[in-house]
Amino acid sequence: GQNIDQPTEMTATEGAIVQINCTYQTSGFNGLFWYQQHAGEAPTFLSYNVLDGLEEKGRFSSFLSRSKGYSYLLLKELQMKDSASYLCAVRDSNYQLIWGAGTKLIIKP
Amino acid sequence: GAVVSQHPSRVICKSGTSVKIECRSLDFQATTMFWYRQFPKKSLMLMATSNEGSKATYEQGVEKDKFLINHASLTLSTLTVTSAHPEDSSFYICSARDAGRDTGELFFGEGSRLTVL
Numbered sequence: 001g002q003n004i005d006q007p008t009e010m011t012a013t014e015g016a017i018v019q020i021n022c023t024y025q026t027s028g029f030n031g032l033f034w035y036q037q038h039a040g041e042a043p044t045f046l047s048y049n050v051l052d053g054l055e056e057k058g059r060f061s062s063f064l065s066r067s068k069g070y071s072y073l074l075l076k077e078l079q080m081k082d083s084a085s086y087l088c089a090v091r092d093s094n095y096q097l098i099w100g101a102g103t104k105l106i107i108k109p
Numbered sequence: 110g111a112v113v114s115q116h117p118s119r120v121i122c123k124s125g126t127s128v129k130i131e132c133r134s135l136d137f138q139a140t141t142m143f144w145y146r147q148f149p150k151k152s153l154m155l156m157a158t159s160n161e162g163s164k165a166t167y168e169q170g171v172e173k174d175k176f177l178i179n180h181a182s183l184t185l186s187t188l189t190v191t192s193a194h195p196e197d198s199s200f201y202i203c204s205a206r207d208a209g210r211d212t213g214e215l216f217f218g219e220g221s222r223l224t225v226l
């Protein structure tokens with residue numbers, strides 16, 4: 001079956017760095033997405049990786065290793081507003097998005 | 110960027126009534142829209158894929174007669190929850206794919222929180 005694994009919850013300190021991991025087993029691979037979702041709101045797009053390596057976008061970076069079925073989202077200079085759930089999603093060979101359950105990130109002062 | 114608008118954002122209804130939720134792509138054409146349901150602390154569950162001008166494709170376990178989807182134009186898809194019951198209370202989210210973008214990135218509506226009394 002298809003599976004996306006990411007930690008349920010993480011806690012970090014304001015100003016610090018946090019890495020959220022995502023591992024996947026899917027039937028085919030056509031890209032990996034990271035979304036941010038604040039409570040009660042719809043997800044917003046953060047990043048897209050289809051080739052191996054690191055994609056940097058401001059305070060957020062996303063890494064992909066297709067051979068390992070692994071990705072991480074790196075958040076730097078954490079701010080209180082970064083408290084949210086972070087969803088990892090993989091597009092499979094049928095171009096369907098398979099979603100992880102999300103990682104709830106708690107930022108403490 | 111591409112904007113998807115969902116309406117209403119919150120709706121409370123009585124058991125047995127029907128509720129319609131609209132999903133509009135405001136500045137792009139969306140031949141395909143997706144409807145999701147999300148329970149508290151759970152991931153998004155794809156309910157159906159809505160294709161303009163044709164019948165929606167429902168995921169296994171989703172009742173077609175319960176959740177009616179209509180994709181009448183390239184910018185509008187609607188989800189109607191028929192004869193709603195308290196167990197239908199949930200957060201419903203739509204998304205649309207801008208065919209003109211290479212990444213196939215999905216753009217999400219704001220979500221609609223349905224509470225059935």
